[in-house]
Amino acid sequence: MRAMVYRGPYKIRVEEKDVPPIEHPNDAIVRVTMAAICGSDLHLYHGMMPDTRVGMTFGHEFIGVVEQVGSSVQNLQPGDRVMVPFNIFCGTCFFCARGLYSNCHNVNPNATAVGGIYGYSHTCGGYDGGQSEYVRVPFADVGPSIIPDWMDDEDAVLLTDACPTGYFGAQLGDIVEGDVVVVFGAGPVGLFAAKSSWLMGAGRVIVIDHLEHRLEKARTFAHAETYNFTDYDDLVVHMKKITDYLGADVAIDAVGAEADGSFLQQVTSAKLKLQGGSPVALNWAIDSVRKGGTVSVVGAYGPLFSAVKFGDAMNKGLTLRMNQCPVKRQWPRLFEHVRNGYLKPSDIVTHRIPLEHISEGYHIFSAKLDGCIKPLVIPNAA
Amino acid sequence: MTYTPQKPPLPVSVDELRSRIPGWGVDLNPKDRPAVPKERFDLEATGAHWDFPERQLEKWPRERSIEHGMLPPVFGTSCPPRGISGAIRKYAYARYSEGRAAHWLLLLAADRVDAVEHHLRSLLTTHPDNPITETGVWAEFTHHGMASRFGQKRADLAHQPLDPVIVAGPWVAAGGAAYVGARKLAKAMSSSNGHA
Ligand SMILES: NC(=O)c1ccc[n+]([C@@H]2O[C@H](COP(=O)([O-])OP(=O)(O)OC[C@H]3O[C@@H](n4cnc5c(N)ncnc54)[C@H](O)[C@@H]3O)[C@@H](O)[C@H]2O)c1
Ligand SMILES: [Zn+2]
Ligand SMILES: [Zn+2]
Numbered sequence: 069m070r071a072m073v074y075r076g077p078y079k080i081r082v083e084e085k086d087v088p089p090i091e092h093p094n095d096a097i098v099r100v101t102m103a104a105i106c107g108s109d110l111h112l113y114h115g116m117m118p119d120t121r122v123g124m125t126f127g128h129e130f131i132g133v134v135e136q137v138g139s140s141v142q143n144l145q146p147g148d149r150v151m152v153p154f155n156i157f158c159g160t161c162f163f164c165a166r167g168l169y170s171n172c173h174n175v176n177p178n179a180t181a182v183g184g185i186y187g188y189s190h191t192c193g194g195y196d197g198g199q200s201e202y203v204r205v206p207f208a209d210v211g212p213s214i215i216p217d218w219m220d221d222e223d224a225v226l227l228t229d230a231c232p233t234g235y236f237g238a239q240l241g242d243i244v245e246g247d248v249v250v251v252f253g254a255g256p257v258g259l260f261a262a263k264s265s266w267l268m269g270a271g272r273v274i275v276i277d278h279l280e281h282r283l284e285k286a287r288t289f290a291h292a293e294t295y296n297f298t299d300y301d302d303l304v305v306h307m308k309k310i311t312d313y314l315g316a317d318v319a320i321d322a323v324g325a326e327a328d329g330s331f332l333q334q335v336t337s338a339k340l341k342l343q344g345g346s347p348v349a350l351n352w353a354i355d356s357v358r359k360g361g362t363v364s365v366v367g368a369y370g371p372l373f374s375a376v377k378f379g380d381a382m383n384k385g386l387t388l389r390m391n392q393c394p395v396k397r398q399w400p401r402l403f404e405h406v407r408n409g410y411l412k413p414s415d416i417v418t419h420r421i422p423l424e425h426i427s428e429g430y431h432i433f434s435a436k437l438d439g440c441i442k443p444l445v446i447p448n449a450a
Numbered sequence: 451m452t453y454t455p456q457k458p459p460l461p462v463s464v465d466e467l468r469s470r471i472p473g474w475g476v477d478l479n480p481k482d483r484p485a486v487p488k489e490r491f492d493l494e495a496t497g498a499h500w501d502f503p504e505r506q507l508e509k510w511p512r513e514r515s516i517e518h519g520m521l522p523p524v525f526g527t528s529c530p531p532r533g534i535s536g537a538i539r540k541y542a543y544a545r546y547s548e549g550r551a552a553h554w555l556l557l558l559a560a561d562r563v564d565a566v567e568h569h570l571r572s573l574l575t576t577h578p579d580n581p582i583t584e585t586g587v588w589a590e591f592t593h594h595g596m597a598s599r600f601g602q603k604r605a606d607l608a609h610q611p612l613d614p615v616i617v618a619g620p621w622v623a624a625g626g627a628a629y630v631g632a633r634k635l636a637k638a639m640s641s642s643n644g645h646a
Binding site for chain 2: 080164193236328338371400409426
């Protein structure tokens with residue numbers, strides 16, 4: 069089969085690999101029909117995530133057709149069209165039993181602090197991902213769902229990560245009616261977080277980024293009020309000015325480890341790897357939110373320490389909430405929202421790239437060329 | 451108003467938001483939010499039909515965090531550790547917990563070594579690494595590299611010039627290693643010639 073393969077920072081290629089075998093009785097092998105590149109993949113691509121091995125296939129957003137199932141699989145059959153959450157989870161460990169599917173303890177030998185994620189380094193379990201023609205899907209009775217007939221493929225693939233993560237980020241904000249919500253980052257996750265904030269009853273939704281094409285999308289797709297942080301000498305003061313010097317009630321970090329806005333923070337994290345991540349957006353969130361407010365973090369950071377302004381968070385009495393998104397828990401409600409037309413996930417797709425051209429796809433998405441917001445990847449066998 | 455008890459008024463009233471934005475407030479009630487409460491004990495919800503899953507076959511000694519009490523039943527099988535990078539990785543897992551910076555710094559160092567090992571190895575194959583195709587920089591010409599950057603207010607332009615340095619790093623290191631290796635070999639050959 070053809071598969072994307074990591075060759076070192078900023079380098080990937082498509083190689084011939086063996087179709088993955090069944091390794092466990094509850095495995096399925098899925099033939100991928102559509103995948104996507106996530107902002108999280110960029111952290112791997114830039115070499116920031118410890119234990120990202122040369123030869124690994126990335127990709128944790130994908131849909132496909134069940135090709136083969138293991139002996140204990142009951143809920144799926146070959147031929148089923150499935151969408152697969154980015155989390156790999158067992159369904160019955162202490163954490164899964166409590167709905168914390170992204171924190172499963174039975175799927176990742178390499179680390180206890182993070183669950184299992186497809187194609188997301190050995191730190192997240194050492195699984196190959198779905199930017200390929202076939203992928204091994206563990207716990208086939210637990211993770212995947214059959215794609216409803218009425219759902220578009222592009223909506224389905226966005227429901228495996230970006231859309232539920234944004235929706236989850238808004239929920240972590242504990243929004244009450246009329247809250248002022250500021251979302252840092254107008255990437256896929258931030259756009260969905262902004263859009264979802266309205267569903268929870270926000271009174272004002274503000275989006276911050278430095279890429280004009282994404283801020284434009286935040287205005288049209290997510291009805292948001294937007295600001296380009298490069299227009300302000302001190303963004304935190306600007307945030308206070310536009311909120312009567314109170315600050316926002318809720319701030320959502322949808323940027324994560326490679327945040328721009330401080331050369332020093334960016335270079336020490338993304339380039340020199342001396343910190344787990346550049347906490348520029350997280351620090352702006354802490355300083356822009358009002359005292360007693362909530363900071364929701366869905367942006368991803370590496371396992372090393374980061375220079376976070378913890379003192380301000382403490383003195384302000386903030387609530388900090390965060391997690392990898394437990395995707396499948398969001399699905400029943402999100403499916404309703406998609407069906408009712410409150411959310412159209414595929415509206416943010418800008419590029420559809422054949423698997424054979426995935427190196428260019430990564431470069432376009434990473435360097436933010438060509439108005440790119442969300443690139444999909446189409447395998448040859450699709 | 452910040453210095454007084456009431457909240458500043460919203461620019462647009464809630465009634466207007468409801469009529470303007472599709473779905474406004476449908477999840478206003480926390481009971482309708484799937485992530486609330488954070489922990490919700492529900493074994494029925496997952497589709498699992500085991501208490502503890504069957505164990506996957508361990509085909510090679512699987513490196514694992516020493517914060518785990520045992521090898522979890524299911525794990526990824528991509529890229530088993532090998533070479534010098536593999537040795538560093540095994541040591542990082544065996545010696546340091548996730549709580550130690552040394553654990554992560556060793557793993558990051560192993561990643562850099564891994565890249566160099568693979569670049570060197572690829573030079574001996576019919577499919578050597580190609581920095582042009584693998585970095586996808588060709589897209590600069592096909593997807594508006596210039597227009598996407600200039601005349602924009604992008605903050606990332608300041609550090610993007612560092613990217614080629616990171617990309618070239620392993621090639622430079624591999625070239626250096628090859629050069630040192632070749633010199634050693636030449637020396638060894640000339641000294642063994644001398645003895646003959
Ligand atoms: N928690 C989860 O489950 C989960 C799931 C998916 C993605 N993520 C993480 O969410 C983050 C965003 O993902 P994405 O796919 O939207 O990525 P993305 O890279 O497309 O978007 C990030 C956006 O942030 C902007 N940005 C950079 N610095 C900023 C700053 N200081 N302030 C405001 N905006 C800034 C960038 O210009 C970009 O538009 C990543 O860190 C990703 O790893 C987490
Ligand atoms: Zn992701
Ligand atoms: Zn579990």
